[in-house]
Amino acid sequence: MVKLKHIAKACKSKNAGPFHITLDIMFDNPTLFEHVRATGVITAELIASLYGVQAQDVLFTEYPPALAWKATLPRLRPSGSIGDTDIYGAQQHAPLLDIEVPIDIAE
16 A cells, blocks of 8 residues: 555645635656556545545546546635635645555555
């Protein structure tokens, strides 16, 4: 097992309007991307469980030409509202970093 933070080129988040967050997981190695893709670990259901939303509320896109996955999900609090701790949504990617992928990085 290896954590996503050790193999992905980037995991990032940003606002997708005031009510949604977009998450990106990107690779720069096509072979590694395909190994991760073949595990089936990165799914809308996983994203939903990490962020406390319903899977049907996650717009999930796997995009092999860019070696990436993208997920858009509802924010738990609107951007800039009382109690919002990240107005730009730029620090919401942390739960992605510890996703465990069942591969050997020596492959």
